[in-house]
Amino acid sequence: MALDPDAIGAESGPRRTTWESKDCILYALGVGAGVDELAYTTENTKGTEQQVLPTYPVVLSMDPGIFKRFGTFDWAKLVHAEQGVEVLRPLPPKGAVLTTTRIADMFDKGKAALVVxxxxxxxxxxxxxxxxxxSALFIGGAGGWGGDRGPSSTWEAPERSPDHTVTYSTRADQALLYRLSGDRNPLHSDPAFARRAGFERPILHGLCTYGFTGRALLHALAGGDAQGLRSMDARFAAPVLPGDTLHVDIWGTGDGEAVFRTRKDDGTVVLTNGRCTLNAGAAR
Incomplete structure (x- = not known):
């Protein structure tokens, strides 16, 4: 069982993906948007044009076909490690895209591997x-071929107090709602499966926590306007249980950029290495 480092540069696609108004609304509800965000959670509110959350592309761009190019590995040891998104044009509430995915790199971490x-x-x-x-995917037991370990992280939270802290409570059934946007992994719904994976109960999707964090950035830095947020990158640091409260700490760094982290009530950081950029003219 081994990854194939020669697969770097391999592609899958183009894969056609479509979405409609209700898909955008379901995603918004899945990442916690509600009655105070009707531009994202309704399509027929008088005087309010429907918008699409700028983190929604992480759902639209998924292509399972790329995993077939990795080589062989134990799926039970695959963990989502990092995620980034860059929105080049505001997403319409209905559309179709063709997505091409490539293996950008593979890093040998010794007893594990990181596939980008x-x-x-x-x-x-x-x-x-x-x-x-x-996306960066950490795969336990897949390293050891003598490849490059990859770059080290230089991210640090500023020593001053955050410019903004946005707090959201997740629901006890948050994972059951978010899974309807496409990720049906039983780790997030089946108690027996979650216990076998070492968790007391099903955990929240990392990309759901990512979406909650994206909403916080959108409202704190861009006045809630989807066109304000251009890019967002973060590393997954710890699991979240449905029902946990999330606190998103945000520091502006100038020139339309900010860094952020997301933590739980007990201080556990669940998203780190956060960086985002705003489009010119975004409110902040």
Whole structure:
């Protein structure tokens, strides 16, 4: 059982993905948006044009086909390690894209490996780039081929108090709602499966925590306007249980950029290495 380092540069796709208004609303509800965010949770509110959360592309760009190019590995030892998204054009509430995903790199961590994938999605009709995503996947037991260990992180939270802290409570059934956007992994719904994986009960999807954090950035830095947030990158640091409260600490760093982290009530950091950029003219 081994990964194939020669697969670096391999591609899958283009894969066609479509979405409609209700899909955008379901995703928004899944990451905690509600009655105070009707631009994201309704399509027929008078005087309010529907918008799409800028983290929604992490759902649209998923392509299971790329995993077939990794080589062989134990799926039970695969963990989502990092996620990034860059929105090049505001997403319409209905559309279709063609997504090409490539294996950008593989790093040998000794007893484990880190596989980095990058995707670009273009408008099906015009060919114009709509969004890009980047994922890093940590795979236990898959290292040891003598490859590059990869770059070290230089991210540090500023020593001053955050400029903003946004607090959201997740629901006890949050994972059951979020899974309807496409990730049906039983780790997030089946108590017996979660126990076999070493958890007391099903955990929240990492990308759900990512979406909650994206909402915090959107409202704290861009006045809640989807066109304000251009990019967002973060590393998954610890699991979240449905019902946990999340606190998103945000520090502006100038020139339309900010760094952030997300933590639980007990101080456990669940998202770290957070960086985001705003589009020119975004409220902040």
């Amino acid at each position: 994938t990058e995707s670009e999605s273009v408008d099906e009709d015009t060919g114009e780039a709509m969004f890009r995503t980047r």
